[in-house]
Amino acid sequence: MKVARELVAAAQRWTQRRFRAAQPDQSWQHRAWSYYDTTPEVRFASKWIGNAMGKGRLFAGVRDDDGTVKPLPDSHRASELVASIAGGPAGQSQLLAAFGPHLVVAGEGWIIIRPTEDARTGQRTGEDWRVLSVLEVTSKGQDLEAEIDGEPVPIPPHDPSKPADPLAPAAIRVWDPHPRRHIEADSPIRSSLGLLEELRLLNAAVASIARSRLTGRGVLLVPHGTRFPSKPGVLDGEEDDLIDVFMQVAETAYKDPESAAAAVPIILEVPADAIGKIERVTFESDFDDLAAKLREETIRRFATGLDTPAEILLGTGEVNHWSGWQLKEEAITLAVEPRLGTLADALTTQWLRPTLEDESHPDAEQALVWYETSLLRIRANRPQTALEVHDRGVISDQALRRETGFDDDDAPTLEEKQARAARDARDESIGREPGLPVDETENMPDTLPAAAAVHDPAGTLAHMDGRGRDLVEQMKRRHGLNDDELRDVLYGLVLLHSKET
Template sequence: MSQIAGGPDGQSKMLGAFGKHLTVPGEGWIIVRPNSEVLSPDSPEDGHDWRVLSVREVRRQAGRLIATIDGDDVEVPEGDPENVDPEAPLAIRVWRKTPSAPLEADSPVRSSLELLEELQLLNAAVKAIARSRLTGRGILLVPKGTRFPTTGTQAGAEDDLIEILMTVAETAIRDPESAAATVPIVLEVPAESISDFKLLTFESDFDELALKLREEAVRRFAIGMEIPAEFLLGLGDVNHWSAWALTEEAIRLGIEPKLATLSYALTQQWMRPLLEAEGVDDWHRWMVWYDSSPLRVRANRSETALQVYDRGVISDDALRRETGFDDSDAPDEAELVRRAKKAAEEEQPADTELPVDETTSPPDTQQDEPEADDLPASTLPDHSALWAAADGLIWAALSAAGEKLKRTPACPRSERSRAREIEAAALHTVLPVDADGAEKWRLLDGAWTRVPEIADRYGLRPDCLTATLDAYARELIAAGVDHDFAVVPGVLLPCMSAAA
């Protein structure tokens, strides 16, 4: 794996090149040659030179494969599957297979060729409209014999109107940015034909229509691509939650399929043949694969992590990870000792003496311990029944919120068919909803009607349990995080402590 493209830097460049090749023509080539022959400074001396070429740079000629690299034709010999030579030049074809013809390439741009041809014609029409002086400024009709009055610089002579206007028009040709560019074309006609100056324009309804059609064609092309159309049309009307969801969709639909195609080609045409030639028994079980996790933008879970940490559910390491810190920011032993001393000093009671009444006997310190049946359920060592009941309440609330979410603007009509395939309790992880949206759309209204019954059953305060579960569910919806049963004990800890 470390030999592919010479390491992480070369692999990054290779992936960037295939982003274009797999999007437009749907295929590309990788030419691998020993660097001892190529002497490329970008590859190790004892390694290989990896080049990504387009379909225009690789051709078949007289049964041979010819690659054009840096202007030179390089012949790639046909390999022998029985005797693989690791040092021989190699050509790897990477392509997205057409379902009806697997040897042919397919791409989202290929399916939009007619639309792109239409867009090219509209661009040419708009360009012609912009360049045409006849369409833009029209024709000025002037009565024949019209003259300018004499000016002081003309020594009493009259100046011809057309000559003046043409001089201005010539200036527009030499300097298109000057005001003279707005002068129309002048046409002199007999005076009896017109009684006054007239301006004829040649504007067409298609001029304005062409602009609208071009905008519509661009939108249709954006919708036909594999990534969300908002990335091509602009994210001006998208909030940060929607942008996060769109990024997830772009990675899932636009990037990961291309990575899978490239990984499959490297597996089938590079790694497995080499492993088989080297005698590896399980060569068919090895493969090249990708990791897209560094591309994903995670929702901000810092606030949730702080609250869950206060309830004793996650560790210090997890809290630092979710808030953007690392282990180097952890307090050292001296810092922990200082904090412990400070906390002990703050908790030490004031040094006061209470008067002692010698006439009364000291209270009886020996009291009968209550039986287990007399204790509330929240103080018993095993609270599994309470946690299970709370888990059911949370799950039911998220399911009800998911059903309501399908009928809100957060779930456009184009996504409702896909939303029906997702479990309602997890729909908030796919359709982002901020805290205001959960309140505005009343996603959790009526979700806690059974809380008082559960609270009385286990000796908890109903108002505390309701507020705790509601706050937790809203945090999950706002952060787009799945509910986890392991978090329930920490969620209920404040109410259990209050009841104890």
């Protein structure tokens, strides 16, 4: 596997001495996570990356001189250690998927490794791997404190000069370094905080416009002293104040937008000389219509600021299947694989190699954790791959239909297969692109002239030149024809030739 570039170290095992001099600025990360909770576009982008990373696979390897990473044998100690990460392939998939949102939102996260032990013997039985956010890990004096399942877990600082305690938990900070200050994390959300604040305000404006029932539709001017008639049960001569009625209706409409008060006009009986004196004054603003457009533009700007193609967030409704696969390929290359590389480098430098060094393994400095995304790429291009290998006769028609979203009910009938094969063969013989419509009928005749009889397809093939045999074999393979069906197609070809001559 080719390594695109040498990764810059962006991981550190918790060492109190190492973090004492410089602390990264994490104030913006609280805001970033708040937008994950309130803005669906942020959550979608984060989960998309995470789900894609979860399709990757970790393996132990060594880097050759040409930059490729060659997998180590399963029996190698490094392979055994990598295979044990998070309990195996299923746990590794969850680990990778869980780390994706952390790199997209906050640009960093923590991997907490806690050894598990037998309660009776006190012996180590395995490891518990957790992914935590920067909000769940805090410094407590000389120790680090991680919140796991609601409980504080102290993590002592690691001393590289001493052998690691096999029963002590370990904490690894993994981050995408900021180009201005390496110790700080960078993420696409960090550069979009202003846009997300603008989007929050626009969302609030649109919601306010939608909720408005009275004040948002202007002011109603009524003659002074206009009142409603008395309701049943009210003392004679008492009338309801008009303003109180309007306020009651407005409050009902706001609390229950589906109520009649939100749409039905208020019926008011007034003296005849007051007709025409009731006037409605509106405060219509262009911003009401502009707010929705501004929100759409803000979402588009946010989408272009992500590492993935904007169409991933905005939707691919205007692209076809081929360009859609290309977008996914670009997203894998630019957004998924770099983050998998960051995580793999962290596991290499802060976990695998230190573990091998503690065991005095000779390959400690060469072994590394790496990734491969073949499963993700195959699934992204599987229909296209199915079309290509079907043309080469490697998979069946049934497999092609399955991989392209069709079923056996969509298969062509025998008559359709024969007619299509005959048409394609005729088109190729006269230099026309196969599949174009022709004027001649595609119906097979009941009888043929004696000169047109082809009783032995195999014998007929023997008298053909190389191009003719290749053409017939291509017809059989492309349309799934057996010898009997091929014979009928040859009948049709001969008939067409006789009609033209």
